[in-house]
Amino acid sequence: MKSLNLYLILTILFATNTYAQKKAISITVNDKEHFIKTDIKYPITGTYLFEGTKEPIVQLNPNGTGIFQLHDQAPKSMTWGIECSKQGIPIFKEGFSSAVYSLWYKTDESDKAFKIIDTTTVEEANSMDEFGQYEETPEIETAEATTSSKEKEINPNTIYGDWNEVQFSIHFKKKKMYILGERSKDYEEKPQ
Numbered sequence: 001m002k003s004l005n006l007y008l009i010l011t012i013l014f015a016t017n018t019y020a021q022k023k024a025i026s027i028t029v030n031d032k033e034h035f036i037k038t039d040i041k042y043p044i045t046g047t048y049l050f051e052g053t054k055e056p057i058v059q060l061n062p063n064g065t066g067i068f069q070l071h072d073q074a075p076k077s078m079t080w081g082i083e084c085s086k087q088g089i090p091i092f093k094e095g096f097s098s099a100v101y102s103l104w105y106k107t108d109e110s111d112k113a114f115k116i117i118d119t120t121t122v123e124e125a126n127s128m129d130e131f132g133q134y135e136e137t138p139e140i141e142t143a144e145a146t147t148s149s150k151e152k153e154i155n156p157n158t159i160y161g162d163w164n165e166v167q168f169s170i171h172f173k174k175k176k177m178y179i180l181g182e183r184s185k186d187y188e189e190k191p192q
Contacts, residue, residue: 024088036081038064040090048183080105103168106161
């Protein structure tokens, strides 16, 4: 009976630990791999307003989608994430009473989607995969390919596209979060 109780407790603890931290998503920017995730220990999702007005805005949704609007332009749909390690630990620089993160985003208009036919050719397409993400891969010529097979492999777990990096900061005493230093929202700390 004791071993059954111990087994149940260990199973629950393992399951809780396994699902507690979301996995990092790989993105490629200028042939360099970065990792992002959409949650940190602060409530970062929501609408960020420019100096207390309505527009331009940034909207961060919990599922990694949102809206990014530049000055004097229409809002654009986007995919976003906070830079983290491969293990999902957010990367930030801590100040006296603040923390600065890298927010990576790509607008849906900047995407170039490709459909993989096989490991050596690529066909252009205008659709998303089953996860709502685009994959951009280099075109590989089969007849004259001189690169090794490892260089030709396409990582299906990587999100390709035109990613942009902007500053995301949290100011603890003011209880404010900023994107680009100008779009902000108030926040309340989550109970631990």
